[in-house]
Amino acid sequence: MASVELTNIKKVYPGNVEAVRDVSLTVPNGSFTVLLGPSGCGKSTLLRMIAGLETITSGTCKIGERVVNEIEPAERDIAMVFQNYALYPHMSVYDNMAYGLKNRGTPKSEIEKRVREAAALLAIEDYLTRKPRALSGGQRQRVAMGRAIVREPQVFLFDEPLSNLDAKLRVTMRLEIKRLHNRLNATSIFVTHDQVEAMTLADQVVVMNAGKIEQIGAPGEVYKHPASRFVASFIGAPAMNLMPGRIAEAGSVETPGGKLPFDAKRFSASGEVEVGIRPEDIRTADGANGVPFKAELVEELGATRLLHGNFGTTPIIVAIPASGTQYESKEVRLTVDPAAVHLFDRTTGRSLAR
Amino acid sequence: MVEHRGWSRYIPYLVLSLGVAIVAFPVYLCFVGSTHPQDVIANGNMPITPGPLFFETYYKTLFVGSSGSTREPVSTMLLNSFIMASMIAIGKIAISIISAYSVVYFKFPFRMAAFWLIFVTLMLPVEVRIYPTYKIASDLHLLDSYAGLTIPLIASATATLFFRQFFLTIPDELVEASKLDGAGPLRFFWDTVLPLSRTNIAALFVILFIYGWNQYLWPILITTRDDMQTIVIGIKKMIVTADALTEWNVVLATAMLAMLPPVMVVILMQRWFVKGLVETEK
Ligand SMILES: Nc1ncnc2c1ncn2[C@@H]1O[C@H](COP(=O)(O)OP(=O)(O)O)[C@@H](O)[C@H]1O
Numbered sequence: 188m189a190s191v192e193l194t195n196i197k198k199v200y201p202g203n204v205e206a207v208r209d210v211s212l213t214v215p216n217g218s219f220t221v222l223l224g225p226s227g228c229g230k231s232t233l234l235r236m237i238a239g240l241e242t243i244t245s246g247t248c249k250i251g252e253r254v255v256n257e258i259e260p261a262e263r264d265i266a267m268v269f270q271n272y273a274l275y276p277h278m279s280v281y282d283n284m285a286y287g288l289k290n291r292g293t294p295k296s297e298i299e300k301r302v303r304e305a306a307a308l309l310a311i312e313d314y315l316t317r318k319p320r321a322l323s324g325g326q327r328q329r330v331a332m333g334r335a336i337v338r339e340p341q342v343f344l345f346d347e348p349l350s351n352l353d354a355k356l357r358v359t360m361r362l363e364i365k366r367l368h369n370r371l372n373a374t375s376i377f378v379t380h381d382q383v384e385a386m387t388l389a390d391q392v393v394v395m396n397a398g399k400i401e402q403i404g405a406p407g408e409v410y411k412h413p414a415s416r417f418v419a420s421f422i423g424a425p426a427m428n429l430m431p432g433r434i435a436e437a438g439s440v441e442t443p444g445g446k447l448p449f450d451a452k453r454f455s456a457s458g459e460v461e462v463g464i465r466p467e468d469i470r471t472a473d474g475a476n477g478v479p480f481k482a483e484l485v486e487e488l489g490a491t492r493l494l495h496g497n498f499g500t501t502p503i504i505v506a507i508p509a510s511g512t513q514y515e516s517k518e519v520r521l522t523v524d525p526a527a528v529h530l531f532d533r534t535t536g537r538s539l540a541r
Numbered sequence: 542m543v544e545h546r547g548w549s550r551y552i553p554y555l556v557l558s559l560g561v562a563i564v565a566f567p568v569y570l571c572f573v574g575s576t577h578p579q580d581v582i583a584n585g586n587m588p589i590t591p592g593p594l595f596f597e598t599y600y601k602t603l604f605v606g607s608s609g610s611t612r613e614p615v616s617t618m619l620l621n622s623f624i625m626a627s628m629i630a631i632g633k634i635a636i637s638i639i640s641a642y643s644v645v646y647f648k649f650p651f652r653m654a655a656f657w658l659i660f661v662t663l664m665l666p667v668e669v670r671i672y673p674t675y676k677i678a679s680d681l682h683l684l685d686s687y688a689g690l691t692i693p694l695i696a697s698a699t700a701t702l703f704f705r706q707f708f709l710t711i712p713d714e715l716v717e718a719s720k721l722d723g724a725g726p727l728r729f730f731w732d733t734v735l736p737l738s739r740t741n742i743a744a745l746f747v748i749l750f751i752y753g754w755n756q757y758l759w760p761i762l763i764t765t766r767d768d769m770q771t772i773v774i775g776i777k778k779m780i781v782t783a784d785a786l787t788e789w790n791v792v793l794a795t796a797m798l799a800m801l802p803p804v805m806v807v808i809l810m811q812r813w814f815v816k817g818l819v820e821t822e823k
């Protein structure tokens with residue numbers, strides 16, 4: 188096992204497409220790091236540079252103690268799981284898993300042992316003689332992971348391995364990957380655009396946007412303390428409510444819907460700002476305190492319900508626990524915990540936290 | 542599928558049977574002719590049922606040859622044709638699969654230029670470049686040799702194009718997975734590209750074998766010795782201008798025999814590529 192260290196990595200594709208701009212990142216030994224971002228933000232490119240499938244335009248990539256910029260993919264001691272599995276269609280499951288070891292001249296008995304072990308771990312022992320075509324999507328995904336496991340690499344790389352599976356299977360496989368990681372404790376880098384996958388799997392989430400890292404942190408950290416407006420709106424569902432605001436007095440911000448208190452110890456802000464409040468941080472209040480709000484539309488989600496309405500002039504969503512109360516077209520009052528109010532710079536989008 | 546009811550569902554069978562009959566009747570007549578004595582055919586009244594001389598005629602054709610201008614037994618011609626057609630088919634497949642592989646999977650300067658040069662040769666079949674090709678072949682002392690018969694026909698733009706299109710459908714991830722699995726370009730070719738191309742190779746082999754088998758113009762130029770003669774040329778040479786001197790029964794037997802190897806290849810390869818179709822999937 189090894190750590191991965193990226194320093195000032197850049198990737199420019201022919202035609203001057205800047206896919207990755209100046210990324211520095213440390214993936215600690217044994218950690219499960221998730222690269223999260225919208226489609227086209229350069230996460231696959233970054234992963235493929237670590238794998239050696241793309242050249243690195245500038246910067247250094249270290250795996251363990253070794254700079255691997257100029258080292259062939261096969262020599263980097265990594266294994267990769269692809270989105271569409273990339274199994275060899277003409278080889279049996281056993282041969283698919285054994286192929287990499289065979290090419291490295293591993294003794295037959297050792298190959299057999301490792302393939303059987305991995306197959307047992309992934310519950311695919313019964314399919315070893317089958318061709319990939321005769322397997323379901325989930326089984327193929329397991330074989331693809333088995334192929335990575337038998338290699339016993341320093342680092343596992345996953346490029347959206349679950350996005351070809353149906354919703355139910357995705358949840359199962361997600362748990363399985365988590366279990367596998369807990370068991371093997373291998374350094375893993377996992378690319379996804381799905382925040383739920385990222386939040387559930389990661390020790391460390393790396394949120395990317397337009398080729399840059401927006402924030403690196405534990406899942407709870409990026410959720411609770413988003414470093415930018417982008418992270419704030421990308422993580423959490425439904426997305427964080429954003430509205431313009433202006434700091435009138437210390438610890439209080441003027442919004443289109445009314446005055447909201449905020450934690451002046453956390454944020455140093457003045458003048459025009461962007462205010463962010465998560466739908467689930469908003470409460471309905473009794474009596475006359477709080478900001479008036481009328482729900483125009485209510486979505487029932489079972490455990491919670493989403494109230495859509497206008498906060499002054501800004502449309503917002505409020506998520507509250509389901510209850511018998513009728514909210515549609517009724518004026519209620521909303522309060523927000525000062526600790527749950529986020530402030531961002533209006534122009535740069537960065538968090539104004541000190 | 543269109544479903545028919547009542548008598549109308551026999552119409553497809555009727556049409557098909559008619560088609561088969563139209564194609565098969567001349568072949569049948571050819572067979573019938575090859576089993577009658579020479580003079581029966583020569584007097585113009587072709588019988589409709591097989592005659593008594595099946596074994597004699599075919600023995601003579603295969604191992605003795607006609608008594609006309611060519612005295613080579615047809616077995617030699619069959620062998621020559623078979624060697625020529627196989628070498629052309631295998632040679633074309635080998636060369637074009639390798640050139641397609643290099644054009645698709647390697648980045649080198651003038652890669653597309655190389656591809657277009659290959660492509661342009663589509664417009665230069667042997668018939669067009671026959672004089673320079675003959676000159677080169679004779680300068681290299683390739684006359685009356687299998688090399689001379691086959692090499693000038695081997696370079697193939699069609700097959701290269703065909704393999705290129707197929708390689709472009711192999712997912713990039715497979716190349717990448719191979720790279721990570723420690724397979725270099727040669728390993729990837731042997732372990733992945735070749736097995737995946739089985740079906741295509743079988744289909745191409747059938748087409749190219751028949752193409753080689755039917756060659757006429759080039760073999761007639763490049764061979765002078767009777768023992769290098771191919772069967773297509775043999776048939777032509779057996780037909781003497783004076784009709785009465787032509788041993789029509791032998792000619793017809795030769796024609797029958799000339800049909801067999803291509804038919805065998807089609808039947809054998811068909812089993813192969815149906816198997817390939819079922820088993821491979823990208
Ligand atoms: N081979 C390539 N040539 C040129 N541009 C590319 C290539 N691969 C990816 N890109 C571009 O680089 C950007 C990042 O792509 P990618 O890393 O695949 O994004 P993601 O995996 O986050 O969806 C995209 O704008 C994409 O169009």
Ligand SMILES: [Mg+2]
Nearest residue numbers: 230231232347
């Ligand atoms: Mg991607």
